[in-house]
Amino acid sequence: EDQVTQSPEALRLQEGESSSLNCSYTVSGLRGLFWYRQDPGKGPEFLFTLYSAGEEKEKERLKATLTKKESFLHITAPKPEDSATYLCAVPSQGAQKLVFGQGTRLTINP
Amino acid sequence: GAVVSQHPSWVICKSGTSVKIECRSLDFQATTMFWYRQFPKQSLMLMATSNEGSKATYEQGVEKDKFLINHASLTLSTLTVTSAHPEDSSFYICSAEQGPGNTIYFGEGSWLTVV
Numbered sequence: 001e002d003q004v005t006q007s008p009e010a011l012r013l014q015e016g017e018s019s020s021l022n023c024s025y026t027v028s029g030l031r032g033l034f035w036y037r038q039d040p041g042k043g044p045e046f047l048f049t050l051y052s053a054g055e056e057k058e059k060e061r062l063k064a065t066l067t068k069k070e071s072f073l074h075i076t077a078p079k080p081e082d083s084a085t086y087l088c089a090v091p092s093q094g095a096q097k098l099v100f101g102q103g104t105r106l107t108i109n110p
Numbered sequence: 111g112a113v114v115s116q117h118p119s120w121v122i123c124k125s126g127t128s129v130k131i132e133c134r135s136l137d138f139q140a141t142t143m144f145w146y147r148q149f150p151k152q153s154l155m156l157m158a159t160s161n162e163g164s165k166a167t168y169e170q171g172v173e174k175d176k177f178l179i180n181h182a183s184l185t186l187s188t189l190t191v192t193s194a195h196p197e198d199s200s201f202y203i204c205s206a207e208q209g210p211g212n213t214i215y216f217g218e219g220s221w222l223t224v225v
Contacts, residue, residue, distance in 0.1 A: 031211055043116070043203045043216040044154070087153070091211070095159075096142060096167075098205075098214060102153050 002027040002092045006101035013078055013108050021073040021104045023088035033071050034098065035064050036087040044087055047073075078108045112138050114206045116217035123194055123224055130190045131220045133204030139184035140206035144214070145177075148201045160187055194224040 003026040013019055025033065032051050036044035048057045050066040057064050061082060063074045073086055085105045089098040113136040123129045133143060142161050146154040158174075160166040160181035168174045176198075178190040187206075191198055205216040 034213065036216070041201070041219070041221070043114075043205075043219040046213060046215055049213050096161075096210070097144065097156055097159055100153050 002090065002094070002099045004088060004090055004099050004101040006086075006088060006104050008104060009102065010105040011107070013075075013106070015079055015108055015110050016077050018074070018076045018078070020075070021086055021106070022070060023073070023101055024070040025088075025090050027090050027099070028093050031091045031093075033066055034089045035071070035073055036089070038085045038087055038103070047086075075106070078106075080108045080110050082106065083108045112136075112206075112208070112213070112215045114140075114204065114215045114217040116202075116204055116220050118220060119218060120221040121223070123222070125195055125224055126193055128190055128192045129194055129222060130188055131202055131204075131222070133187045133189070133206070133217050135185045135206040135208075135215075138206075138208045140187075141184065141209050142207040143181055143187040144205045144207075145179060145187070145189050146203045146205070148203060148219075154203065157189075191222065194222070196224045198222065199224045 005024045007022045035047040038044040048064040053068045055066050061076050065072045085103040087103045089100045115134045117132045145157045157172045158166045158168045160179050162181050162184050166179035181187040203219040205214045207214045
């Protein structure tokens, strides 16, 4: 069964304190791994798609990496505006849908 | 990035009435659209998948006669909540896929409150 697990569930950092969010996945035949950012009361905002192990993508203070079993979202010198819930998802192997992790709720304190 | 728009952003309706939420892909043709429901501090719960011109595929436990989904064109899908009850109050989000294997983009979400 396709499964996505994110950790930690919640993370509180000081402004400027770098860290990483983890997304572990179990799916046969990975067809991409997606990262989204969701602010309270809004729909998820697309951040990255990774397709193969070793691939990396960057956007401002965020960098996403992918291995055969997990993906990391590294956040460097975060700012309070980076506070949000970060979701990762993979396309299901057996059905036409995304399988989401539970998300990591990130809070950056000024 | 691609834009998916939902309308209305929020709606209040009386118990027993029906309400329609629209989801539009503004700058691409969406072969597949998805409808989700989200409760506070919880992850997205997929309700149904719709392919243009076909009947929607509903997830287990989702009442297809209550949550009517129409995907009549490549840029528009609608979710109609029929005979709404207070327990249907929630945040509804749609997403759209340009084609298999492509990135899936989400709308801004629609808040439904049934009074």
